[in-house]
Amino acid sequence: QIATGALAAAITRTFKWKHIVTAQTEPDDYSDLTQLIADINRWGASVLHHYLETRFDAEVLIDWLAVNTLVQANDNYTKNYFLHNRLEDGRWEILPWDYDLTFGRNWNDYCGGLCDDLSAGTSIKGSNQMLNELTRRVLGNPLYFDRLRARLHTLLTDVFTPEKLFDKIDALYSQISPFVYTDTLKWASNLEFEQERERLKDWIERRRAFLLQAIAIPETQPPTGDTRPDTVIDSVWMEPAAPNTGDAVTFSARVKNQGQGDIGAVVGVAFLVDGQYITFGTTGALGAGAEITIRAVSTWQATTGTHRLTAVVDDVNRYPEVSETNNTLEQTFQVAAAPAGGVSDVTVRDIAFERSTDGKIRLAALVANTGQAATADVVGVAFLVDGIYAGFGIIPPLGAGKSQAVRAQQTLNLDGSHTVTAIVDDINRFPETDETNNQLTRTLNFGTPPPHGLPDTVVADVRLGQGRFAPGDAITFEAVVQNVGSTPTGDVVGVAFLVDGQYITFGTTAAIAPGETQVIRAISPWTATAGQHRLTAVVDDINRYPEISETNNRLEIDFRVLDRTAADLPDSVVDDIAFEIQPDGRVLFTATVSNIGNAATPDVVGVAFFVDDRYTTYGITQPMAANTTETIRAVKTLSLTGTHKITAIV
Incomplete structure (x- = not known):
């Protein structure tokens, strides 16, 4: 159905949409939002890029973070936005609002509420951003953080500049000054109003300078006078140094605080193999200039081939640093093939589904371990429908030569034919003989939900x-x-x-x-x-x-x-609906409208056209005299084929 009301009107104007179509769901049905929250909490920062873009419009998310960073929207990470699940592709996007606490304005107790402290130094990875589980993971993911830095660089170069913004500020001041001067209820004086113009321009210049420095390539040593810590990884290694397939490998990293400030919090290191988060290690406080070795808390089961080990210090941003871009160190290493008989190998043999009595679909995959050893961990399967992540299932470790069905934990609303993909061991929990045979795709016809068996x-x-x-x-x-x-x-x-x-x-x-x-x-x-x-x-x-x-x-x-002695009034009715096929094949609607009342209409006469109960276009004509008939043509043509229900409302 078409969304109406002031909020819908504001959103359609802002994003230049024709209208908003709301999904036909049960009241208070937040199952899709619940699933998104569960998925975000399962995805660590280091593996986020493998999953996020199947569920979220990452470009919209990066734009939102970039704009918030530019204008210092500290109040917009735990509220002041809508999450919109798009019907056309099932991906989520953010629709923000309420940007009054920006450009240096804050809300704090020490100033009795609204504070114009004009601080321009909120970090790209500030504390407010870290309160949001999604933004914390995005900012902690090296790939997404680099994309955000690139977006900020473009905006700081081409948009967020004195040359682009100051003329706009002056033009807006010219427009509103006459009204502000005559407003007897405004909070500040006319002099303070004029002074704010220069304070705003000054804040923009300072914020821009701060961000340009924050996204720049850091120096090897922190600048003199900066008392913050700065942790870097000097080296990484593994035990055994030359692992074979199936070996339990322990990673270690040598971490140095090259900054001038002590770290009183925990110092952590995340270890990734081929971009996939594997494990972590931590230590206690680390003084300025001090070094320490941090050892992983768990091992990695080695798989054959060439791999890339990545160590990331302060991966979850526990403390502020001089630089947030020098926390990573990578090295390449080899894993030799293990003797025959020591590794598992899981494949997807088939994909099926079951429909519950309430019409919901639960996907399932038949998984087989064709290797010569049991899997070293639980076996997980990710399910995608038409290329979009739709859920997962998990079973205990699977023995060599064994098969077992893995049922999705989530249920879905599906009917008709869809392409379903099942990926076993999608996040590489254990080594395998072959890492290229984990996926199977089938086209399944889900039919239609069972009928209730009654008329209505x-x-x-x-x-x-x-x-x-x-x-x-x-x-x-x-x-x-x-x-x-x-x-x-x-x-x-x-x-x-x-x-x-x-x-x-x-x-x-x-x-x-x-x-x-x-x-x-x-x-x-x-x-x-x-x-x-x-x-x-x-x-x-x-x-x-x-x-x-x-x-x-x-x-x-x-x-x-109406009483027969009542005043004369117009009465407009729709007599007929028709359409014309244009030379380009598009359809133009027309409506025959009569004024059967005893008076002329006091204004123009408009007709709204709906196709299958959805508003599509309108037509309009001049005021109509009493007892006259007009053919009103739509203002635009439509691309339509087949049979449709057309409604005209005058």
Whole structure:
């Protein structure tokens, strides 16, 4: 359905969208958000780039972080944004709002609320950013952090500059100054208002200088006078130094604090192999100029081939540093093949699914260990639907020569045909003989959810004719009834018509098939009386047959019967809907509209066109005289084929 209201209007203007279509979900259904939160908490910073872009629009996320960093939006990491799950691709994006605490403004107790302290030195990896689990992981991922630095460099060079911003500030001041000067309720004086212009420009220059320094390539030694610590990795090594496939390898790193400040917090090192997070190690406080060896808390099971070992000190940003870009050291190493018979090898043999009684789909993969040893860890399977990550499953270690089904922990809403991919050992928990045979893709037809097995009749519309109703007129009511259930009604379908809560008449028709619509006409008219009235139509009012729902049988509309001595008024109605095929094959809608009232319309007459209940375009004409008819053409053409329901509302 189309979202309405002030917020929807603001978002559509900001992002230049035609409209917002909301998903047809159950009230309070946050299962997709719950799954996203669970996934983010499973993904460490070092492996984030392998998964994030299957679930999130990373470009939008980087843009959001870059803008927040430029304007120092410290209030926008734990609130002041919407998470939007896009219908077209299932990926999430951020829709931000509330940017008043920016450009040096803060909210603190020490100043009684709003503080114009104009600090320009909030770090790219500041404490506020680290309160958000997603931004903390993004900023801790070397690949994403480099992308953020590159985006900031572009903005600081081309957009966030005095040349680009100062003229805009002056132009805005010129626009609002006359109104500010005459505002007797403003917080500050006119002099303070003018002074803020130069303070804002000064803050922009200082913020820009701070960020240009923060994203620059650091010097080998920290600048004189900077009392912050600065941890670097001098060397990394492993035991055994020349591992074979299947060996338990322990990593170590030599860490030095080359800064001028002590580290009172824990110092940690993350170890990655081929970009995949493996393990970590920690130590206590580290003084200025001190060095220490940090050993991993767990081992890595070696796999055959050439690998890249990466060690990252302060990987979760426990303390501020002189530089956040010199924390990584890499080296390449070889793992020799192990003697035959010592390694597992897992493959996906088949993909299947099961549908629960509530219609939900649970994916499953048949996994086989064709190696000569049991897996060294649990066996996990990642599931993707149409190339988008959709869930995972996990089982205990699998013995050599054994097979077992791995069922997804999440359930999905799926019907029709989809491409499903299952990847076993997707995050390389254990070594294998072959790392290239872990994936299988199948096209599965999920069919349709099982029917409830009952009819369900609803009143889609009620009609009482066109024209101005006057006291004494005989009005015959009609109801448009649809069976939205899965079986025929199997009996006579009746509709009761009530006016102002009083039963007036009824109408009937024969059984209605699933999906079928019938117009049911009252058997006798109602004699109109002057005033405002409410017409109620109730289908299956005497419960002739069981239904899926007994609470959706009613529809009401309000209408007015005008006294014959009442003032003349216009009354616009839609007589017909048509379309024209343009030379380029596109479709142009038209609506025949009549003013059947006794007065001209006081303004232009507009018609909104809907396709399959979704707004698509509109048309407009000049004010219409009484008792005249016009053909109103849509303002734009549409690309349409096949059969559609068209609605015109004047």
